[in-house]
Every structure is written in structure tokens, then in C-alpha cells.
Amino acid sequence: MYTVIIFSHGDFSKGILNSAELILGNQQDVFAFSVQENCDLDSLKSEIETLLISCEKQGEDVVFLTDLFFGSPFNIVNSLMQTYHFEHVTGMNLPLLIEILSQRNHKSIKETLESSIPISKDSIIDCIKYFQSNL
Amino acid sequence: MYTVIIFSHGDFSKGILNSAELILGNQQDVFAFSVQENCDLDSLKSEIETLLISCEKQGEDVVFLTDLFFGSPFNIVNSLMQTYHFEHVTGMNLPLLIEILSQRNHKSIKETLESSIPISKDSIIDCIKYFQSNL
Numbered sequence: 001m002y003t004v005i006i007f008s009h010g011d012f013s014k015g016i017l018n019s020a021e022l023i024l025g026n027q028q029d030v031f032a033f034s035v036q037e038n039c040d041l042d043s044l045k046s047e048i049e050t051l052l053i054s055c056e057k058q059g060e061d062v063v064f065l066t067d068l069f070f071g072s073p074f075n076i077v078n079s080l081m082q083t084y085h086f087e088h089v090t091g092m093n094l095p096l097l098i099e100i101l102s103q104r105n106h107k108s109i110k111e112t113l114e115s116s117i118p119i120s121k122d123s124i125i126d127c128i129k130y131f132q133s134n135l
Numbered sequence: 136m137y138t139v140i141i142f143s144h145g146d147f148s149k150g151i152l153n154s155a156e157l158i159l160g161n162q163q164d165v166f167a168f169s170v171q172e173n174c175d176l177d178s179l180k181s182e183i184e185t186l187l188i189s190c191e192k193q194g195e196d197v198v199f200l201t202d203l204f205f206g207s208p209f210n211i212v213n214s215l216m217q218t219y220h221f222e223h224v225t226g227m228n229l230p231l232l233i234e235i236l237s238q239r240n241h242k243s244i245k246e247t248l249e250s251s252i253p254i255s256k257d258s259i260i261d262c263i264k265y266f267q268s269n270l
Binding site: 010035125 | 143144145146147148149150151153154156157158170171172202203204206209212213216222223224225226227228229230231233248252255256258259260261262263266
């Protein structure tokens with residue numbers, strides 16, 4: 001079991017978690033953080049550090065899912081890389097989150113990422129082209 | 136200029152639009168629909184059809200972005216494929232939405248999809264591995 005921290009600009013993080021829970025049911029040890037307009041980035045970073053310290057104490061692995069390469073959430077997570085141990089995938093979509101949540105009880109986070117990142121990429125599909133070539 | 140319809144389980148659609156608008160500013164002709172628990176799928180489908188008919192009358196191209204291959208939003212969009220003309224990408228993430236919104240003033244939707252789908256797939260990155268091999 002690993003802790004999942006979803007971190008985005010605006011309401012994306014809470015929205016994608018809501019969607020995953022609608023499909024999979026309520027999830028434990030999943031946290032959603034947001035960079036909102038005019039929010040205090042330092043206090044947001046402190047809040048995340050408190051969570052990381054608590055996971056470390058409990059011996060729980062952590063994976064961050066962020067929205068955008070070199071966006072503010074990505075940059076905050078990167079600034080924590082030297083101090084804390086975690087995994088971090090950016091460019092999240094719902095298939096990625098569902099894979100990561102579904103594998104938590106029987107795989108390590110490293111094993112999960114090996115299979116779920118290719119699944120996440122393959123799940124982005126031009127449907128009109130897909131049906132033209134598959135039907 | 137084309138109309139963008141974001142359609143997901145739960146609050147994902149509204150959340151990702153909120154995040155894109157935080158980055159790009161307020162957007163015109165972008166709509167977010169959600170399949171919520173116990174919602175009436177037929178009336179949701181009718182609402183979307185009304186929008187499609189209005190876009191058709193104005194000669195506006197439409198692209199749907201859905202969350203999950205063969206999820207309920209995906210299936211509703213698929214059921215409209217025979218009657219209306221639109222593009223449809225599933226597995227959306229924020230880099231895809233930003234590309235699609237940013238290109239609207241100078242590219243057709245078909246041109247936009249050709250470049251933005253590969254960008255969207257490439258934006259899903261295992262950051263720890265990325266920094267280990269690039270720094």
C-alpha cells in the first residue's frame with residue numbers, strides 16, 4: 001500500500017479524485033492539493049511536507065501525480081526531491097489514476113508505475129480514427 | 136475556432152476546465168458535462184444533443200474530450216457518432232486540453248489533433264526516471 005498525492009493547478013486534482021472514487025468507491029490515503037490563484041505557495045508546500053513526514057514515519061511509500069510538466073505543482077514537488085523519497089508522474093489522466101489506485105494492495109509503487117504509465121499513454125485515443133481502423 | 140466539450144465521470148470535467156482557465160484565462164465555447172451518481176443519462180444525452188445541433192447550425196466544428204475508454208461518457212459520445220459530425224479524444228489530460236484550447240484561433244480541429252495527441256502522450260512522464268537520465 002502506498003499513499004497517492006494528486007496535485008494540480010485549480011480544481012483538477014479534486015475533480016479527478018472524485019471521478020476515480022465514483023468508479024472505484026471511496027479511497028483511503030489519497031490526498032488532493034491545488035495551486036489556486038493568489039494562494040500562498042510556501043504554506044501549501046509546508047502542508048505537503050507535513051504529509052510526507054507523516055508517511056515517512058509510517059514507512060509508507062508515496063507517489064505524486066501532477067498535471068503539467070514544469071507547472072507550479074510539478075515545480076513544488078521537484079523542490080522536495082532532494083529531501084524526501086517518493087515517485088512522481090506528471091501529465092496524469094484518469095486511466096493512470098485508476099491503475100495506480102487499483103494496484104495498491106498487491107504491487108509496489110515501482111511495479112505499478114512500470115505497467116501503468118504505458119497504459120496511461122495508450123489510453124489517449126483519437127476515437128474517430130480508432131473506429132475507422134478497427135470496425 | 137471549434138467548440139470543445141469536456142465530458143467525464145464526476146467532477147473531473149469541470150475541474151480540468153477550471154485548471155486550464157487558471158493557466159490560459161477564461162475560455163469561450165468550452166462546455167463541461169458530468170455523469171454523476173444516479174443522474175439521468177437520457178436527459179444528459181439530450182442536453183448534449185441540443186448543444187451539438189446548435190454548433191451544427193452555426194457551422195462550428197466540435198471536439199469531445201472524455202476521460203475513459205468505454206466509460207459512460209465515452210459510450211454516450213459514441214452513440215451520437217452516427218447522427219452528428221465531431222472529433223473525439225478519450226484519456227484526456229491537461230496538456231491535451233491546453234493544446235486544444237491554445238490552437239483554436241489558427242488551426243482546424245483535425246490539424247490540432249495531429250500535433251496535440253502525441254504531445255499529450257509524451258507529457259506523461261515518470262519524473263524520477265526523467266531526472267536520473269537527463270541531469
